[in-house]
Amino acid sequence: MRISYQYRLRPTKLQAIEIDRWLSMMCSQYNYLLADRCNWYEQNRSPINACPLVCHLPQLRDNPDYYSQKKTLPQLKKTHPWYAEIYSQVLQDVVKRVKVTFDSFLKGDSNGKRSGRPRFKPRSRYRTFTYPQVKSGCLQNNLINLPMLGKVKVVLHRDLPDGCKIKTVSLTKKADGYYLTLSLEDSTVPEIKADFNPHKITGIDVGLKEFLTTSEGETVAIPQHYRKTQKRLRTIQKRVSRRKKGSNRRQKAVKQLGKYHKKIADKRKDFHFKTANALLKKYDVIAVEGLNVKGLARTRLAKSVLDAGWSNFLSILTNKAVNAGLLVVTVCAYNTSQDCSSCGEKVPKKLHERWHDCSHCGCGLDRDHNAAINIKNRAVGHPVLKAQLMSEAIAGVSEKPTSYSTQLV
Structure with missing residues (x-):
């Protein structure tokens, strides 16, 4: 490796x-x-649909x-x-x-x-x-x-x-x-733990209100490193635009702007590493969504999505889990926020609606918390997890959680 x-x-x-x-x-x-x-x-190329008969x-x-x-x-x-x-x-x-x-x-x-x-x-x-x-x-x-x-x-x-x-x-x-x-x-890569604790499994839902929410209801606040420094960046950018192109003063201003952007990137990277370490110390298996971050970065939420850095965080989390012999499972992100985590019924919600309220079973909880539980439940279908949980259930070593019952039948 x-x-x-x-x-x-x-x-x-x-x-x-x-x-x-x-x-x-x-x-x-x-x-x-x-x-x-x-x-x-x-x-050496000639387009077939535009090639003249005589050329x-x-x-x-x-x-x-x-x-x-x-x-x-x-x-x-x-x-x-x-x-x-x-x-x-x-x-x-x-x-x-x-x-x-x-x-x-x-x-x-x-x-x-x-x-x-x-x-x-x-x-x-x-x-x-x-x-x-x-x-x-x-x-x-x-x-x-x-x-x-x-x-x-x-x-x-x-x-x-x-x-x-x-x-x-x-x-x-x-x-x-x-x-x-x-x-x-590195030839000493640890293998994935075969005897992980079934109670140390969590699902995480990344968002823009909170950086992530676990299936246990714990949240990590979003730092917004770029948005908090926009005022200072605007000042430095104006300084660059007012300098004459090719001059030494413009080069010094560009260098100052580059240093400030790197400082923001380093803060974001440090936050990602610390958050990934905290999750991997607490859980053996982490389930995440398979997000289309590039697609989200073309919407009106582009600045907030790029400021959060979801792709970098998930990449860091996956790499550190591999080095530690732990497991990160990617599940389908379709309707994780719409489906009820208790009964499975679809409860349509718009993006500004932040509370999940199911009229079928009466389940009411935060939208991101509901999505994190759905992500955790979907991860149980992973071959490694399914085999381990089934062996635990047959041996009677630990009591099977309620959220797994529908997945293992």
Whole structure:
């Protein structure tokens, strides 16, 4: 299993200048290789529904694939000697990035979903380069030895896990400095607990009134990091718009704006990690909804949905559960807020109606609490949970909860 650890770098002034120079050169090379692929695409295609009967057929070019573009690097170092100062494998990784970008445009991902036409990167948008291979023991104490950069100081705020091997190293320039990302191979991944406590199962419903509500009725307040800082962000954004484009004063204002946005993102990420840790310490199995967050981000609630960061939170929760040997179950989100958690009858409600009141069985509780209970009940149909709960019921080890009875029959 691959895990990633990120640390802050403290390069010297000369090392910082060298990193910036590498990024600038690799950005130019990325755009050149991407232009070569785009030219091939334009010169070798002809739309069937718009092709004239009589037309000139140009000489077709060979497809500039990964290996053919990789073979151009030795010639590049002869015509442009300053590229020889970049570590060879780092430069080869630029070719790989172009390949991945263009393949996602032509072929799509594993699900067949294609991305948009790749765009050229301005210098400010090319911020990362990668060492595909590093020597074992490259990280000693608080120094990491990187080829052709030397020993760079690292702020080791946490130790690397035992038994992990460093596979790749990435350097990223962010608004507030430089960061190091270590991709580690961990062979000691715990298996999912086979003897989880059936009483330590919960369902969570994420929302905009409360960040999440559990099936036990507990709530976590939504922090709204972005909305609370909008006034300050508006002031800094005005400062950027009033500066002359290309001036040093505008660059300083843009840097200040980037730092403030990163501060907001870091606060949100810290909140997500702490909330996920609190849930996993308390429960063995957590059921969540399979939300279409991209669809919700195109509605009038876009700012609030993106400020809450549901996708990032669910991704963090799932990854931490896997590392801890716990289970996160995704269930269908259809009608979790409309169905009654007590009798199963559908009780139609509009979005502004926050109270669930069932006229069939008399059940009355908060809308999000009702949805969380429905999510928990739907999770019982998961194969791992169903087998465990059935064995517990047959053995008589624990009393079967009422909410499970209809699911196990």
